[in-house]
Amino acid sequence: MHRFKVEKMGCGGCAKAVTRAVQGVEPNARIDVDLGAKLVTVSGAAGPADRIARAIGDAGYLAGPA
Template sequence: MVRFKVEKMGGGGCTKSVTRAVQAIEPNAGVEVDLGSKLVTVSGTMGPADRIARAIAEAGYPAEAA
């Protein structure tokens, strides 16, 4: 499980975009988005955290490990 701080998230559209970005590179990953704390938790993944952070950032939401 890895967590990312994603400051630019604000609503349901952001949740969908971030989830799609993660699952595009890790199709079986579980993605939980907490808009209140601006945290994204990714579970069930074997990929490197930097690759996931890069995918989230490319979707327009800069992410850093939390």
Template sequence: MVRFNVDKMGRGGCAKSVTRAVQAVEPGTQVEVDLQAKLVTVSGISGPADRIARAIGEAGFPAVPV
């Protein structure tokens, strides 16, 4: 499991975009988005966390591992 701080999220559409971005590089992962805390938790990853951070960032939401 890995967590990311994603400050630019604010609405449900943001959560969907982030989830799609993560699952595009890591299919089958479980993604939990907490909009209030600006936190994304990803479970079941098989590759390095920086791939996920990069994918979230490319979707327009810079992500910092916590």
């Protein structure tokens, strides 16, 4: 499981964009988004956390460890 703090994620559209970015590198992962806490939890991820964080960054959001 990987957890990320995504500071600029503030709406449903942002959550969808981040979810799509994660699914691009981890298509079978379960992705839970908590907009209030600005947290993204990726369960069942086989890849390294930095690869997921980079995909979120490529979508326009800065992701760091939570």
